[in-house]
Amino acid sequence: MLGLPATAVAEVTRALETKPRLPVLWFHFQECTCCSESFIRSSHPAVADIILDRISLDYTETLMAGSGKQAEDALRDTMTKYRGEYLMLVEGSVPTAAGGVYCCIGGRTALDIVKEAAAGAKAVVCWGSCACNGCVQAAKPNPTQATPIADIISGVPIIKVPGCPPIAEVMTGTIVHLLAFDRIPQLDGLGRPKAFYSRRVHDTCYRRPNYDAGLFVNSFDDENAKRGYCLYKMGCRGPVTYNACGVMRWNGGVSFPIQSGHGCIGCSEANFWDNGPFYRHLPNFPGFGIETTADKVGVAVGAVTAVGIAAHAISTNIRKRHLIQEEIAASEDVQDCRAEQGGCPTKE
Amino acid sequence: MATKRIVIDPVTRIEGHLRVEVEVKDGFVTDAFSSGTMVRGLEIILRGRDPRDAWAFAERTCGVCTTVHALASVRSVEDALGIVIPPNAELIRNLMFCAQYMQDHVVHFYHLHALDWVDVVNALKADPAQTAALAQSISKWPKSSTGYFSDVQQRIGKFVASGQLGVFANGYWGHPAMKLPPEVNLLGVAHYLEALDWQKEIVKVHTIFGGKNPHPNYLVGGAPCSFNLDEVNAINAERLAYVGKLLTDAKTFVEQVYIPDLLAIASFYKDWGAIGGGLRNYMCYGDLPTHGFGDPSKFKFPRGVILDRDLSTIHDVDPRDPQQVKESIAHSWYQYSDGDAAAKHPWEGETKLNYTGPQPPYDQLNVEGKYSWLKTPRWKNHPMEVGPLARMLVGYGSGRADIQEAVNMVLKKLDVPVAALYSTLGRTAARGIETYLVAQWAQEFYSDLLANIKNGDSRTFNSEKWEPDTWPAQAKGVGMSEAPRGALAHWIVIEDKKIANYQLVVPSTWNASPRDGQGQRSAYEAALIGTPVADPEKPLEIIRTIHSFDPCLACAVHLYDPQGRTLNRVTVGG
Numbered sequence: 001m002l003g004l005p006a007t008a009v010a011e012v013t014r015a016l017e018t019k020p021r022l023p024v025l026w027f028h029f030q031e032c033t034c035c036s037e038s039f040i041r042s043s044h045p046a047v048a049d050i051i052l053d054r055i056s057l058d059y060t061e062t063l064m065a066g067s068g069k070q071a072e073d074a075l076r077d078t079m080t081k082y083r084g085e086y087l088m089l090v091e092g093s094v095p096t097a098a099g100g101v102y103c104c105i106g107g108r109t110a111l112d113i114v115k116e117a118a119a120g121a122k123a124v125v126c127w128g129s130c131a132c133n134g135c136v137q138a139a140k141p142n143p144t145q146a147t148p149i150a151d152i153i154s155g156v157p158i159i160k161v162p163g164c165p166p167i168a169e170v171m172t173g174t175i176v177h178l179l180a181f182d183r184i185p186q187l188d189g190l191g192r193p194k195a196f197y198s199r200r201v202h203d204t205c206y207r208r209p210n211y212d213a214g215l216f217v218n219s220f221d222d223e224n225a226k227r228g229y230c231l232y233k234m235g236c237r238g239p240v241t242y243n244a245c246g247v248m249r250w251n252g253g254v255s256f257p258i259q260s261g262h263g264c265i266g267c268s269e270a271n272f273w274d275n276g277p278f279y280r281h282l283p284n285f286p287g288f289g290i291e292t293t294a295d296k297v298g299v300a301v302g303a304v305t306a307v308g309i310a311a312h313a314i315s316t317n318i319r320k321r322h323l324i325q326e327e328i329a330a331s332e333d334v335q336d337c338r339a340e341q342g343g344c345p346t347k348e
Numbered sequence: 349m350a351t352k353r354i355v356i357d358p359v360t361r362i363e364g365h366l367r368v369e370v371e372v373k374d375g376f377v378t379d380a381f382s383s384g385t386m387v388r389g390l391e392i393i394l395r396g397r398d399p400r401d402a403w404a405f406a407e408r409t410c411g412v413c414t415t416v417h418a419l420a421s422v423r424s425v426e427d428a429l430g431i432v433i434p435p436n437a438e439l440i441r442n443l444m445f446c447a448q449y450m451q452d453h454v455v456h457f458y459h460l461h462a463l464d465w466v467d468v469v470n471a472l473k474a475d476p477a478q479t480a481a482l483a484q485s486i487s488k489w490p491k492s493s494t495g496y497f498s499d500v501q502q503r504i505g506k507f508v509a510s511g512q513l514g515v516f517a518n519g520y521w522g523h524p525a526m527k528l529p530p531e532v533n534l535l536g537v538a539h540y541l542e543a544l545d546w547q548k549e550i551v552k553v554h555t556i557f558g559g560k561n562p563h564p565n566y567l568v569g570g571a572p573c574s575f576n577l578d579e580v581n582a583i584n585a586e587r588l589a590y591v592g593k594l595l596t597d598a599k600t601f602v603e604q605v606y607i608p609d610l611l612a613i614a615s616f617y618k619d620w621g622a623i624g625g626g627l628r629n630y631m632c633y634g635d636l637p638t639h640g641f642g643d644p645s646k647f648k649f650p651r652g653v654i655l656d657r658d659l660s661t662i663h664d665v666d667p668r669d670p671q672q673v674k675e676s677i678a679h680s681w682y683q684y685s686d687g688d689a690a691a692k693h694p695w696e697g698e699t700k701l702n703y704t705g706p707q708p709p710y711d712q713l714n715v716e717g718k719y720s721w722l723k724t725p726r727w728k729n730h731p732m733e734v735g736p737l738a739r740m741l742v743g744y745g746s747g748r749a750d751i752q753e754a755v756n757m758v759l760k761k762l763d764v765p766v767a768a769l770y771s772t773l774g775r776t777a778a779r780g781i782e783t784y785l786v787a788q789w790a791q792e793f794y795s796d797l798l799a800n801i802k803n804g805d806s807r808t809f810n811s812e813k814w815e816p817d818t819w820p821a822q823a824k825g826v827g828m829s830e831a832p833r834g835a836l837a838h839w840i841v842i843e844d845k846k847i848a849n850y851q852l853v854v855p856s857t858w859n860a861s862p863r864d865g866q867g868q869r870s871a872y873e874a875a876l877i878g879t880p881v882a883d884p885e886k887p888l889e890i891i892r893t894i895h896s897f898d899p900c901l902a903c904a905v906h907l908y909d910p911q912g913r914t915l916n917r918v919t920v921g922g
Contacts, residue, residue, distance in 0.1 A: 021512050030388050032902045033363045034411020034562040040455075041548040041561065048541045052503065056512035061360045065463045065519030067891050068356035074517045095387075101703045102721075103386040105365055106357045107710040110386075136390065136408040143389035143701070165411065165562055168548075207581070220567060221809035225574045228581020250560040254552045254590075257559030261582075262572035265404060267563075273405065277398035 021053075022179060023078045023086040025117060026060035029103050029110040030137050030146050031092030035128040036062040038165035042172040043252035050172060054179055055087075061105075072106055079120055087178070088121035088156075090114065090131045090149050093138060097145035111152065118153035123184060125159045125174060126150065129267060132162040132191075139273035150191070157184055160191040164267035167248055170196045192242070201238035201264050204246030207231070225261060235279040236263030243268040351378065353712065354884050357385070359894055361460040363412040364901025366860065368872070369713060370890060372881050377890065380869075380876035382860050383713055383720040384905045387701070394850040399425045399842050400814075402850060403566045406838060409852065410903045414562040415448050415554065416831035417838070417852070417903070423641060424840040425568045428825025432640065434807040437570035439797040440557050442636055443591065444564065445829075446790035447553035450598045452832040453736075453783040454606055456898045458536075458543040461776065464892040465613055466528060466536035469521040472505050474530035479538075482531055486612055489604040491542065500538040520888040525880075527616045539609055543601075550598040556587050570809035575801055588798065595794055599787040610780040611761050614773060621764050624772030624893040626875030629730050630654040630738035631858070633665060633837060635830035636789060648789050649739050649782075649830050650746040653727060657770060659745035665727070667826050667837050670695065673853060675723040678865035679715075681705060682723065689865050691726065694839040694851040695824070721905040724861040724870060725853050733871040734834025734858045735897060736778040737769065750788075754781045772875070775896040816845040831855050833900050856904035859897050872897060 026036075040047045051057045057064075058078040059071065066074055078086055092110075095102035100109030118124055126149050129135035137146040150158050161174055174193055177185045185193040202208065210216070210230040217225045217234050232239070238246070241264050245256040257264055263279075266272040350373075357367035365386040371379040394405050402425060407418035419441060426433065476497035483492035507513075520526065528536070551561040557573050558564025565572050576582035634644050634651030644651045652662035667673050674691040677684060683702040684690050692698070704718050713719040726732070743751030758781055759766060768774055813819065819842065827838045834855030841849035859871040869877075872894060879889050 021510070021514075023512070028365070030386060032408050032411040034408070034414060037411050037414065037562045040459075040544065041551060043548060046545055047548075048544050051514055052507050052541075056514045058512075058514060058517060060515065061358050061365075062363070063459060063515045064360050065468070065516050067358065067360045068887070070518035070520075070886065071358055071360050077517075098701075098703060099707070101705070101708060102388075102701075103365065104708050105385065107355075107708055109708045112709070136393065136405055137388035139393045139405075141392065143392050144387060146388065164408065167560075219809075219811050219814070220572060221570065221574045221807065221811070226576040226582050226806075227579055245560075251548065251552050251555040254555040255559055257565055259581075260555070260557060260559035260565065260573045262559055262565035262567065265565075273393075276401050278401045278404065279398070 021056040023082040024055045024057050024089060025075065025078060025086055025121075026057060026062075026089040026091065027114065027117065028061045029090070029092030029094050029114070029130075030144070031128070031130045033062060033091070034165040035091040035130075035171070036060070038168045039127075039171045041168040041251055044169060045172055045176060047172070050175065055175065058086075079117065083120040085122055086120065088117055088124045089127055090124060091127045093130045093134045093146040093148060094152055095137075095144035096147045096152075097143075102144040114149065114152055118156050121156050123157040123159065123178070124149065124153065125161060127161055127171065128166055129162045129164045129272070132160040133270040135164060136273055158191055159184060159187065159193065162192065162197075162268040162270075163243060166268070167196075167244055167250055169248060170244055196244040196248075197242045197268070199242065199244070199247070201241045201243055201246050201258070202236075204244075205238055205258055206246065207258055220261070231258055231261075231263040233281050234263045235277070235281050237266030237269070237272065237275070237278075237282070238264040239282060241266040241269050241272075352884055354881070354887050354890070355712065356887060356890060359891065359899065361463065361895060362899040362901065363410060364856075364899070364904070366894070366899050366901045367713070368876075368890065368894060369715065370876055370887070372884055375880055375882070377876045377879040377881060380873045381713065381715045381719060382862065382870070382872040384722040384860060384901045385720075386901065387721040387905045388902075389701075391699075391850050391852065394847050397847050398816075398845075399428070399840065399847055400568045402840065402847060403568070406850075406852070407563050407566070409854070410900055411562045413448070413452060413831050413833060413900055413903065415444055415558075415564060415566075416829055416836060417854075418564075418566040419445065420827040420829045420831075420836050420838040420852075421840075422566050422568045422827065423829065424825045424827030424838040425842075426825070427827060428823040428840055428842050429813045429819055431569050431810055431813045432642075433570045433810055434805070436575070436797060436800055436805060437808050437810075438637060438640065439793050439800070440571040440573070440808065442793045443595070443790060443797070444554055444557055445636060446786045446793065447550050447594070447598070449786045449832055450602060450783055450790075451547050451550045453779050454543050454602070455547050456779065456832075457606060457610065457776070458540045460898065461895045462536055462540055462613075463516075463519055464888060464895055465526070465617060466540070467521050467523075467526040467533050468504065468516050468519060468537055469508060470526070470528075470530050471533035471537045472501060472508065472530075474501060474534035476501055476534065479531040479534045482612070483535055487604045487608040489608075497534055497538055500541065501534055504537055520886055523886055523888050524882045525888050525892075528613065529616075532612060532616065536609065536613065539605055542605065546601055550594055553591055553594050556583070556591055567809065569811065569814055570807075572809075574808055575806040577801070588801075592794055595787075595790045599791065602783050602787045607780055607784055610777065611758070614762055614777060617773060618762065618764060618768070620773035620892070621762075621768030621771045623879055623889075624775070624875045624896060625770040626877070627731055627733045627869075627871050628655070628657045628770075629727075629732050630741050631665060631727055631732040631734055631835055632738045632742050632830055633667070633828040633835045634742075635828075648785075650743055650748060652742045652746060653732070654738075654741055654745055655730065659741060662742060662745050667828060667839075672727055673725060673837070674729075675725045675853065676864050677718075677723055679718050679862035680720055680723045681718050691729075691865075694853060695841075695849075697851065718862075720862040722857050722861040724864045725858050726864060726868075731864070731868050731870050731874070732835075732858050734855045735775065736782050736832075736834075737775045738834060739830060740778040740781055741769065750785060754785055772893045772896040779898070819845055831903075833898050833903070834858060852903075854900075854903040856897075856900045860899055860901065860904050872899075
């Protein structure tokens with residue numbers, strides 16, 4: 001279990017046996033349910049073990065037995081009985097335009113529901129890029145004013161687990177951390193667990209040596225693609241994306257986008273939909289070196305790349321430097337809503 | 349007895365936000381209204397983007413039927429630009445399609461639908477030895493000992509005794525419509541848990557070819573992965589063997605768990621073979637090409653329309669024909685410039701969000717007026733049911749031997765007539781039947797892929813039209829597919845190398861839409877008429893019929909403005 005020593009596992013097991021299971025409410029707003037689908041793909045812990053033995057998943061529109069009044073009653077019961085104690089999970093953004101009518105559940109707006117539920121929550125976990133950053137429905141022109149959860153609620157600890165969707169074991173790992181250690185995992189400056197979002201995909205990518213050596217795929221399925229060279233020139237967003245894909249990989253460690261031949265599209269980063277087109281490569285990115293975390297770089301990644309800075313500090317190979325410089329003219333700037341607008345364009 | 353209005357919102361164990369309002373009189377549904385209550389506006393967002401990126405946006409239409417919108421999207425661009433993909437890419441897409449069906453249909457049966465038929469709490473009364481005997485009599489699946497079922501029962505017993513019922517809280521346990529003996533309930537609960545563990549395996553086919561699941565990567569012109577038998581950084585013999593094992597294991601699970609359970613449970617609910625029939629028209633675009641997407645006669649799932657349940661005549665479907673597929677908004681929260689009575693082909697449609705429902709919080713929708721974010725599609729003015737039942741009926745009517753054989757096997761084992769297919773039970777059975785077929789077809793596609801590679805063809809991508817400067821100034825395309833929930837099509841207009849218009853008409857829009865301007869009900873509303881309701885406070889029977897369609901509402905709600913005009917100002921009426 002997450003590489004814990006045997007003694008820690010025993011303690012966790014004891015803790016879970018002596019306490020009532022943590023009541024958990026999982027809300028669905030403007031989303032596509034990919035986060036729920038990812039969650040049930042978890043290999044360790046297995047999802048059945050979580051929902052039967054570790055938490056009490058009292059509300060989730062995807063899996064709960066009761067519909068309509070039965071579902072609403074289950075929600076009301078937990079919000080009343082466990083006020084201040086339940087964990088609130090949110091999948092989806094909340095539309096704020098037109099008084100919230102673009103997402104209603106049980107005749108109430110998502111806007112109303114999220115505010116009421118957050119007021120009684122012990123902590124809130126924002127699943128996926130919809131809840132964290134608005135995701136695809138917040139891409140320009142954001143017709144419904146899809147808004148991230150942290151822009152709507154306050155006064156409660158918020159953990160952001162971005163990605164479209166997040167990796168299954170990142171989701172369950174965040175829950176397990178809360179349960180096992182009874183505290184919120186350390187978060188970076190953007191509110192993401194450092195355990196999963198402290199490294200760039202580029203810095204943990206097994207194809208990185210090809211980048212450093214200037215060996216690039218020039219067209220899908222070309223000879224270099226067949227050799228597994230770097231996908232930088234195919235638009236890979238690994239250099240500006242903080243996520244665990246390169247280390248944990250997907251679906252029990254089977255592969256991840258780059259390993260299967262497609263560049264990273266940056267799905268865990270704010271505003272990634274408007275940083276396209278996906279197949280135009282980055283102008284360059286500041287080479288902060290491998291020993292860099294999101295906190296050290298922070299907003300600088302977006303700000304710096306937004307102005308298309310060409311500096312490159314990774315000095316392992318002169319040939320590679322030369323090659324990359326050649327590509328800058330035909331490259332795509334990455335914009336960052338934080339830097340560009342002082343916040344995502346979805347605030348109320 | 350007075351008519352009573354029952355509101356079910358949220359309908360759970362679905363994707364998305366669905367509200368159902370029904371009128372019940374003397375214990376039966378007399379009228380029904382289906383409403384999608386969430387909208388995102390993906391088509392507007394797609395406008396002006398690079399067509400090669402569209403698949404990624406479109407894929408996010410739905411994470412449950414992940415991949416299907418990406419597939420329809422790349423096909424729409426390839427259709428517009430005249431791109432023919434290499435045979436290997438077609439086979440990879442087919443294998444991903446098959447993996448998606450197996451995962452999605454199994455999850456639907458066990459995790460979204462089973463709790464309508466299986467009483468979890470009642471399973472605690474079962475004799476595990478009898479459950480084991482039953483399980484062994486219907487399948488050779490190895491996990492069927494008395495000890496195995498006893499362990500599951502104890503685990504559920506401890507869970508229920510804790511008083512925290514989690515996802516099983518407020519279920520329909522002890523409802524008079526629940527008919528299974530405790531032993532079958534225990535079998536169902538055990539396999540609910542097993543299927544939950546299993547489903548995460550088959551999706552690894554997507555991870556190998558597409559890098560992740562949900563939302564694997566697709567590519568206009570082929571598939572993003574490359575084959576190289578002499579390279580660890582590509583799809584090699586090890587990766588292919590992995591896919592082979594996943595497909596074989598999935599076939600085993602479908603044949604030894606899903607199908608036997610489906611038949612065992614269905615045999616106690618044969619009365620549902622006469623409930624929930626609804627519409628008499630069925631449509632599918634067809635899929636799983638074996639000679640390229642340009643030759644529908646060689647699809648595993650044939651294309652066609654059935655009218656009035658006449659299986660002897662299969663009508664042609666052409667989504668390009670402006671007279672065939674049209675959408676109307678008589679009861680949808682949108683506005684047309686030339687009046688809300690119009691019906692528009694997707695090439696000519698237009699959209700303006702126009703909420704005229706009650707201000708929230710509300711208790712009832714105004715069903716005389718507009719009441720849904722779904723538009724109402726029609727084929728030649730006929731409402732159509734789409735999905736597994738439509739596919740099996742069109743396949744049956746088209747004379748496909750493998751489909752006829754599989755359908756007849758199930759009818760014979762359940763000892764019911766063909767007419768029983770037109771029902772809630774028939775829809776649920778059809779989903780199992782096609783999963784059984786897809787598991788077999790996947791073996792063929794896998795063999796074909798290995799044979800191609802062995803013969804020296806390793807291509808996965810056609811680069812001829814990749815660069816936008818090879819594209820015409822304007823192009824139009826349609827990308828069709830059979831999503832697990834039914835006929836799916838994306839329409840694209842490309843102008844000056846950008847998306848000028850992008851539209852989706854998806855399965856749950858056909859099935860879950862509000863009635864049209866002539867008062868014709870769509871599939872959900874039609875199927876609910878006549879459904880018995882034993883306890884209006886716990887309308888389990890209504891949920892059964894709705895779930896038999898496997899609703900997917902995020903897919904169904906969409907909007908577009910195909911003229912490429914600036915989006916009209918959003919207006920909200922009282």
